[in-house]
Amino acid sequence: MDQATLSEAETEGFETFTPRQNAVLETALGLLVEGGDRALTTARIARAANCSKESLYKWFGDRDGLLAAVVAYQASKVRAPETGQLPETAEAFRDHLFSFAHDLLSVLSGDVSLALNRLAIGQARRDEAQLGRLVLERGRKRIGQRAGALLEAGRRKGFIEYEDRNAAFRTLYGLIIRDFHVRQLLGDVLDPEERDFEAQAGSAIEQFFRLYGSDAHSEPKTTQIR
C-alpha cells in the first residue's frame, strides 16, 4: 500500500467496496467487536465470512489494508450526519447542541466505536499510526466540522460568543465527554447516572452556555490567569 493511495483514496473516501466486500468487512467488524484485534485474523475472517484468504489479500492487499478497510467501511456507514438546516432561534440552537452532545456520547460509547478506537490505539506507536490517522480523519474531524458549523451559526446569530472557534469546540468536547471515553476504552463501565446521556448532554450544554453564551460575559472576574 503506497502513500498516495492512502492519502487520496482512503483518506477522502473515494474507495468503494463491492457488496460482497462490504459483507466480508461487516463480518470482520463483528469479529473485532466480539474478540478484539486478536480475533481479527485473516483465517478467522475468511472462515466466518465464507470467503478465501486469497480473496482477502487480493481485495485489501495485506492485513493492514484490511484493517484500514474495516475502518473505512464503518466510517462509510455513518456518513452524512447532514447538519440539516442551521438553527434560527435560540431554542433551536440549544436543541441542536444538545442533540450533538447526545449523539457524541452515544456514538463514542457504542461497541463498534470502542472496538475500532481500541484497535487503532493499540496499533499506534510514538512515530507512525496509520490507523490512528484514519480514525481521526474519518471520525473526529467530521465531528469537528459538524460542531464547527453549528458553533459558527450560533455565533453569527448572536447566541454565543467566542474568539477561537477551535478552542470553543474543544471546550465543548471536553464538557461533553469528560473522562468517559478513555475510561470506557480501558474497559471501565459507566455508573448508571453517567450512562444517562440525556442528563449528561444537558448538563454539558448548560455549562457551555454559561461559558460562551452571549450574556455570559457579565463578570470576567479574572481577566486571565497567568
Place this chain on the structure above:
Amino acid sequence: MDQATLSEAETEGFETFTPRQNAVLETALGLLVEGGDRALTTARIARAANCSKESLYKWFGDRDGLLAAVVAYQASKVRAPETGQLPETAEAFRDHLFSFAHDLLSVLSGDVSLALNRLAIGQARRDEAQLGRLVLERGRKRIGQRAGALLEAGRRKGFIEYEDRNAAFRTLYGLIIRDFHVRQLLGDVLDPEERDFEAQAGSAIEQFFRLYGSDAHSEPKTTQIR
C-alpha cells in the same frame, strides 16, 4: 494467577520487586515506549535486560503477569504526589488547581503514559480488561483522589461551590484534557499552542471557576435543560 492475588496485592500495591526485577521492568518499559506492545516479547525483554526467559516466568508467572508488573512498576515510581498541605487562601487554591491541571496535561502527554495506556487499551475487550482495571486503579483513581481532596478543601473554604463532587471533578477533568488524550493515544501530534500546557491549564482553571466559583451563581438562567 488467581483473583485474590490480583485484587489484594496488585491492586493495592503490596507487591514489591527486587532491584534486579525493577531493572528488568525498566528495560521492558523502554522497549514498550519505543516499539509498542509488539516489541514487548519475552525474548526481547530477556535479551535487552540480560536475563533469562526462565527468570521472567519465575518472577512474573506469564506474559500477562509481566505486563501487569510493568504497569505496577511505573505506578510505583510516581507514587505519592503528596497533596502537601491544603491551600488556605483563594490564590493558593487557584495555584493548586493550576498545578494539578498542568501536571495532568504533562503526565498524560508523556511517552510512558501514552505507551502504557495504549497497551492497556489494546488489550481491553468488551468483557474483560485486567490491565485496563489496573491502569484505572493505579493511575486514574489516584488522580481523582488528589483532585477530590483539593476540591473538597476549596469548597469548605468557600472558594467554590458544588453539589456533586464527582460531577465537579469530571467537569474539571474535561475542561483540562479536552480531546487531547485520545488524540494523542491515536498518534496525533498537538499543535504548538495546544502543547502550551501552561496556557491550556490556565484557561481550563479560569473556565472552571466561572462554572464553580462561589460568586459564579449569578444567573442560573436555565434551571436545568432536559
Place this chain on the structure above:
DNA sequence: GCCGAACCGTACCGTACGGTACGATTTTAG
C-alpha cells in the same frame, strides 16, 4: 572452601499467524 540456590544463555517445542499456491467450483460475458 563448600554447597545449594538463584540465575544466565541457549536450545527446544508446539502453536498460531501472515501470506502464497493450487485445484475445484461458481459466476459472468459474449
Place this chain on the structure above:
DNA sequence: CTAAAATCGTACCGTACGGTACGGTTCGGC
C-alpha cells in the same frame, strides 16, 4: 452454451511467539 474471470476451500510455508528444559555460572550462607 462456452470460455474466461473470479472466487472458494484447503493445504502449505516460513516465521515468531509463549512457554519449558537444561547445562554452565555466579553468588551468598556457613
